[in-house]
Amino acid sequence: MKSRSPLVNRIAIVVCAVVLTSIVSMATTLAVSKSIEGNATAINLTGALRMGAFRLLSHVASGQESSVGENNLQNMASQYGLSLRDNNNIARAIPDTEDHPLAKQYQAIQAYWEQTLRPGLENHPPGSFASADIIAATQSYVNSVDQLVSMLERRTEARIGLLHLIQMISLAFSILIIIALFVDLRNRVLKPLRKLVSIANAVSEQDFSHKANLKGSDELAQLGSAFDQMNSELALTYSNLEERARSKTEELEKSHAALQLLHASSRDLFANHDLCSGAVPMLQELEQLLGIGPIRLYLHDKQSAEPVQAVTTASVERPFYCRDHHCNACLVTPEVYDELPIEEHDGRRLLLPIRTPGKLLGTLEVWYPVEKGLSDTARRLLETLSDQLATAIFLEQQITEEQQLTLVEERTVIARELHDSLAQSLSYLKMQVARLRRLGIEGEQKNAHNAILDELSTGLNSAYRQLRELLATFRLKLDTPDLATALRKTIEEFSERLGKPIELIYNLPPQALSPNEEIHTLQIVREGLANAVKHADATEISVEVVFESPQVQARIRDNGKGLPEGGQPVNHYGLIIMQDRARTLGGQVAVQDRNEGGVEVTLTFVPKSRHLIPAEVSNT
Incomplete structure (x- = not known):
């Protein structure tokens, strides 16, 4: 026409x-x-x-x-x-x-x-x-x-x-x-073309309700009639497939986002040695993707009867294990927390084990809404994530244990060298002092001679005792590569020397201290116990090693006779040694009399792993 x-x-x-x-x-x-x-x-x-x-x-x-x-x-x-x-x-x-x-x-x-x-x-x-x-x-x-x-x-x-x-x-x-x-x-x-373009755009978005309705008999009017006819046919064709296509698209989008998240989480978990900062952003993104949360990660510590919480994505107060007091990633307001699907707010919990072959490392706790449930895709994603967490935690523990074993080997060599050199030299000097005593010098020089021998004997005995304690500490760490076990064995040792059990309170988070910090902390505790057993005439002694974020405090209390007027026993340099060790840790040791009698030795320092926390916070 x-x-x-x-x-x-x-x-x-x-x-x-x-x-x-x-x-x-x-x-x-x-x-x-x-x-x-x-x-x-x-x-x-x-x-x-x-x-x-x-x-x-x-x-x-x-x-x-x-x-x-x-x-x-x-x-x-x-x-x-x-x-x-x-x-x-x-x-x-x-x-x-x-x-x-x-x-x-x-x-x-x-x-x-x-x-x-x-x-x-x-x-x-x-x-x-x-x-x-x-x-x-x-x-x-x-x-x-x-x-x-x-x-x-x-x-x-x-x-x-x-x-x-x-x-x-x-x-x-x-x-x-x-x-x-x-x-x-x-x-x-232009107007007919706009109508036709809008129809084409609507068709590309699977909307077939638009019609051109162009009047006239020119080319565009004929094209508009063809578009209207095509639109009606497409609407009939896609009416039965639209819902299936939408569901498939949503599933593909979630699968794509899940793959991206798994890739990013793998990279962050294995690159970041801090489990909290490496896992919290990733877990929060996972919560938004799947509509779940909060998520908590618990680690199984062999020194603790209950699992220890290591990561949470939502908390009203700063967690006990927090290392960075400038980070507010997991902190939410009480109003937001009350809306989360936890047990008190119509939520269900999914517990996933974090394990490697033959070893359970921890538990992943996932909360989700009751009315929404948890899809099979989300469950598979969480299981894959738990496997990645298990691998990352296992590798981190392996690295830590290798570092500790390396340190133990070095300290074993040092202990052997001390025993073979310095210990034999001290024994030789003690025998020479004993020989001098048997000479039996008479006359005016006898009193001065005996005084010098007494001072030599006291100094040698003190040095020999400190060397024995040092060797004992080295050998103790060889069998007990963690601070908690080493402290328990130390408590058992000094309880036998005291004749009564010594109370121990210990609540440090896992991996709170480096191997070097563990050594100095154990040495200071041993020195404090040695002073209480030998010099204080105490009948009750307690040891408390606690974490008061961000500080670690170690306290040794006794009910003995207290400090002498000079503040330190004669011919004893233990307090000076403790102060030197505390300065090495970047902290300080306070020794003071207790009001109820006895002495309290307090070690306070901020672990190096808390380097993100500023000085003004650490001093509070």
């Missing part, structure tokens, strides 16, 4: 109108520009006539009296007159009609030259200066030339203005054509 007003015909008419307007504009522009061709040169040459007149006047006024000068003036005047009459460049700028103002002015200038100015210049007496009449005549001539120049300029400007007017008319006509084209295109092309 033919179209009554096809788009191609309308566009062809508009293009022809634009082309015709362009041709007319270019033709008139060419004619006007041709009419003013050479005007600029004529203006320049006419202006040069003024300079020539002044040169002639200057020559007359120079006062030359020779016949050579007079002939020169006549030659100059003849040449000037020739350039005025027969100059083709000026003549082309002058209209051919005699009654034209430019032609009249040009003829008046020629007549004034021939009849007035030239005779006046040639008849001027040689050797005399220019008279007022000749100067006035020259000035009148120059004024006529200036008027001719002004007339040429105005004529040129008028032609240029006509050229501008033609261009503006052409531009206006072109704009009217373009506006008409735009209006026609908007009504006949």
Whole structure:
């Protein structure tokens, strides 16, 4: 079926109108520009006539009296007159009609030259200066030339203005054509195209409810009818598949996000040695993805009867194990916490073991809403995550144990060297002191001799005792690679020496101290126990090693006789050694009498693993 007003015909008419307007504009522009061709040169040459007149006047006024000068003036005047009459460049700028103002002015200038100015210049007496009449005549001539120049300029400007007017008319006509084209295109092309594009976009979004309903019989109206028919057929085709496609899309999106999360969690868990900072952001992202939470991670510590919480994604108060007091990742307001699906708020709990072959490392506790449940995809994702956590925790423990075993081996070598060198040397010195005692020196030097031997014996015994305790500590760590077990064995040792059981309170989080910090803490506790057993005459002793975030505090209390007046027993350097060890840890040791009797030794320091916590917080 033919179209009554096809788009191609309308566009062809508009293009022809634009082309015709362009041709007319270019033709008139060419004619006007041709009419003013050479005007600029004529203006320049006419202006040069003024300079020539002044040169002639200057020559007359120079006062030359020779016949050579007079002939020169006549030659100059003849040449000037020739350039005025027969100059083709000026003549082309002058209209051919005699009654034209430019032609009249040009003829008046020629007549004034021939009849007035030239005779006046040639008849001027040689050797005399220019008279007022000749100067006035020259000035009148120059004024006529200036008027001719002004007339040429105005004529040129008028032609240029006509050229501008033609261009503006052409531009206006072109704009009217373009506006008409735009209006026609908007009504006949753009609006239908927008409808068709909107229908196409809706179809791409699986929305088949839009219709074009275009009126007319042109190409776009026919295309709109075809779109409406196609839309109806597609709506019938996709009506039964839409729900299945939506569910598949959601499943694919969750699967894609789950894969990305697993990849990121694997990288972060194995790259970040801090389980809390490495796991909390990832677990929170998992909660948002699956609509679950909170999630808590518990580690199984062989020294603790109950699992120890190591990570949580939501807490009202700062957790006990927190290392970074500037981090608020797991802190939420009570209002937010009350909305979480925990046991008190209609929540269900899923417990997933974190294990490696043959070893249970911890438990992953996941809460989710009762009404929503937990899909199979989410459960599989959580099981995969627990496997990744198990691998990361196992590798971290392996690294820690290897570091501790390396330290134990080094300390075993040191203990062997001390036993084979320093211990034998001290034994040899003790035997030499015993030999000196049996010499039995008599006379005035006997008392001084015995006093020196007593001091030597006391010093050697003290050094030998400290060496035995040091070797005992080294050997104790060899069999007990963690601080809790080493402290228990130390308590058992000193309980036997005291004759009564010593109370021990211990609540440090797992891996709170480095191997070096464990060594110095154990040595200070042993030194404090040794002082209480040997010097205090105590009957009750207690040891408390606790974590008060971010500080670790170790306290040794006894009910003995207290400190002497000097603050330290004679010939005993244990307190100085404890202070040196405390400074090595970056902390301090306080030794003071208790109000109820006895002495309290307190070690306070911030573990190096808490380096993120500022000093002002650690001092609180």
